Each structure stands twice: as structure tokens, then as C-alpha cells.
Amino acid sequence: MHDTFTPRHSGAVAVIGRPNVGKSTLVNALVGAKISITSNRPQTTRHRVLGIATFPGGQLQLVDTPGIHREQGRRSAKAMNRMMNRAARNALDGVDAAMLVIAAGRWDDEDGLAFEALRKAGVPVVLVINQVDRLKDKSTLLPFIAEVTAGRDFAAVHPVSALKRSGLDALVQTLLALVPEGEPVYGEDEITDKSQRFLAGELVREQLMRQLGAELPYATTVEVERFEEEPSPQAGVMYRIDAVIWVEREGQKAIVIGKGGERLREIGARARVQMERLFGAKVFLQTWVRVREGWSDDEAALRELGYQE
Numbered sequence: 683m684h685d686t687f688t689p690r691h692s693g694a695v696a697v698i699g700r701p702n703v704g705k706s707t708l709v710n711a712l713v714g715a716k717i718s719i720t721s722n723r724p725q726t727t728r729h730r731v732l733g734i735a736t737f738p739g740g741q742l743q744l745v746d747t748p749g750i751h752r753e754q755g756r757r758s759a760k761a762m763n764r765m766m767n768r769a770a771r772n773a774l775d776g777v778d779a780a781m782l783v784i785a786a787g788r789w790d791d792e793d794g795l796a797f798e799a800l801r802k803a804g805v806p807v808v809l810v811i812n813q814v815d816r817l818k819d820k821s822t823l824l825p826f827i828a829e830v831t832a833g834r835d836f837a838a839v840h841p842v843s844a845l846k847r848s849g850l851d852a853l854v855q856t857l858l859a860l861v862p863e864g865e866p867v868y869g870e871d872e873i874t875d876k877s878q879r880f881l882a883g884e885l886v887r888e889q890l891m892r893q894l895g896a897e898l899p900y901a902t903t904v905e906v907e908r909f910e911e912e913p914s915p916q917a918g919v920m921y922r923i924d925a926v927i928w929v930e931r932e933g934q935k936a937i938v939i940g941k942g943g944e945r946l947r948e949i950g951a952r953a954r955v956q957m958e959r960l961f962g963a964k965v966f967l968q969t970w971v972r973v974r975e976g977w978s979d980d981e982a983a984l985r986e987l988g989y990q991e
């Protein structure tokens with residue numbers, strides 16, 4: 683009740699972490715809907731997706747930043763440091779706080795460099811230790827926290843499980859306290875600044891990654907050619923969605939389609955279920971695979987297909 687008299691807070695929070703630690707799962711859990719795609723294949727996230735999470739105490743605009751903490755191959759520590767500082771400055775422009783997400787029990791030099799870059803950019807950093815549900819021996823958690831936080835001034839440390847949604851309330855309270863006082867920037871029922879059309883494409887891409895795994899050609903993208911909302915006598919509205927999966931070679935097309943078209947059917951069927959859940963309406967989805975040679979090297983083609991690095 684007395685909440686009415688407490689000022690609300692609102693601000694942007696960057697989500698940073700190595701591939702596969704669970705950033706997208708965390709954003710989805712905080713927002714309460716599926717807006718950022720997840721798979722167990724590293725580097726799933728190619729676009730910055732802003733998740734909007736509104737609570738009684740205020741609103742967090744979550745920026746999923748794939749760039750800053752990417753595996754940099756065998757570069758020297760110095761070059762890597764420079765790159766991270768640059769990436770941090772760009773990605774962090776205008777954010778009020780950052781979450782450095784790690785997986786419980788795992789911390790490496792790259793996490794240390796990311797922390798330094800964040801501190802240099804002047805944002806408070808909350809350490810989010812995700813996947814605590816996977817720890818076999820829970821007594822290892824406290825020594826791990828002690829080791830990671832030694833000499834590093836994190837604004838707060840939160841062990842969580844994004845998958846099981848545990849520890850998230852406390853994390854939200856911390857984040858709200860770190861962002862400035864202010865009224866929500868977005869409406870209460872808004873969950874992302876991305877269009878439904880964009881999200882539909884992402885859900886197809888998620889199924890491609892899940893179902894093809896290592897077989898998936900790197901140069902694959904999804905273009906939503908048609909996205910139409912129609913009145914439906916039974917269900918209010920329904921959506922007609924046509925999605926094209928672009929690959930670079932005929933051989934890759936055969937892989938995506940599968941024997942007798944089985945794989946493509948399965949990809950479409952599962953993506954449709956996810957879309958219906960997200961949009962809360964019936965979806966008719968058609969998917970095609972098309973070949974366009976060399977698109978991944980062609981900047982104009984990339985822009986046309988909706989890439990924004």
C-alpha cells in the first residue's frame with residue numbers, strides 16, 4: 683500500500699556475459715515473456731534486444747549486448763583489453779547499470795577484463811552468478827564468491843537460477859535501486875521495442891539452431907516476408923506469417939529441409955507453437971529455404987536482411 687508514496691525508478695541496464703552463460707534466459711525471465719532467443723549453441727544473440735520489465739517499484743530496460751564480451755580468439759591481452767574498452771563504451775552508452783552474468787563456478791580472465799571495462803565506463807556492476815541450480819556442491823558457492831569479488835567493487839552480488847527463476851526478486855530490487863528515480867519510459871504491457879515481425883523471425887532462427895545444432899551453416903538467416911494480422915471469428919485475431927530461411931549453397935538447403943522435408947516441417951511446427959504463445963493468437967506459418975550466394979559477405983544484402991551490428 684505505502685508503495686504509492688515511494689518514488690518509482692526507471693533506467694537502462696546492460697546485460698553482459700560470455701556466450702552461453704544464460705543472458706537471454708535471464709532477460710526472458712525478468713521480462714516474463716519470451717523475447718530473446720535461447721539455445722545451447724554459443725553466440726545465439728546477434729541483435730541487441732531491449733527487454734522491458736515493469737514492476738511495482740519501477741521499470742528496467744534491459745539491453746542484451748552481444749558485442750562486449752565475445753570470445754576474441756588468440757589475441758594478446760592488451761589488444762583484447764583495448765577492444766573490450768571500445769566495445770564497452772559503445773554498448774554502454776546511456777545505461778545506468780550493468781549486470782555481468784557468469785555461470786556458477788566459472789570465472790576466467792575475460793570476465794575480469796569485462797569487469798574492468800565496465801568500471802572504466804563508470805557504470806555500477808552487479809555480478810549475477812547464474813545457473814546455481816547446476817552446482818552439485820552448494821558449499822562451493824561462498825568461497826567462489828569470495829574469490830571473484832576479491833579486489834573488485836561490485837555494486838552487489840546475486841546468485842540466481844534464470845531457468846528456475848530463483849533469486850530474481852532480490853536482483854530486481856537491487857537493479858531498481860541502482861537506476862534513477864523516474865517514471866517508466868514504456869507502457870506497463872510493453873515487453874520489447876522489437877516488432878512482432880522481428881520476433882517471429884527470431885523464433886524461426888531459434889528452432890534452426892536448436893534442431894540443426896553444429897550442422898547449421900553459419901551463414902543462415904531468416905527473413906519474414908509476410909506478417910499479416912487478420913480478424914478471426916473464433917479467436918479475435920490470427921497471424922499469417924511467411925518466413926524465408928536464407929542459406930548460401932544448395933547443399934545447405936538440403937540440410938535445412940531434411941529427408942522428405944521432415945526437418946523444415948519440424949522447425950516450422952515448433953516455431954509456430956512459440957509464436958502462438960508469444961502473440962496469444964493463432965498463427966499460420968509457412969517456411970521456405972532459399973539460396974543466395976555470398977550474402978554473408980555482402981553488406982548491402984546484410985542490411986536488406988535486417989542486420990544491425
Ligand SMILES: Nc1nc2c(ncn2[C@@H]2O[C@H](COP(=O)(O)OP(=O)(O)OP(=O)(O)O)[C@@H](O)[C@H]2O)c(=O)[nH]1
Pocket residue numbers: 699700701702703704705706707708719720721722723724725726727812813814815816842843844845846
Ligand atoms: N541449469 C540451468 N541452465 C540455464 C540457466 N540459465 C540458462 N541456462 C541454459 O543455458 C543455455 C544458454 O542460455 P542462453 O540464455 O541462450 O545463453 P546466452 O548467454 O544468452 O548465450 P548467447 O546468446 O550465446 O550469448 C540454455 O540451454 C539455457 O537453457 C540456469 O539458471 N540453469
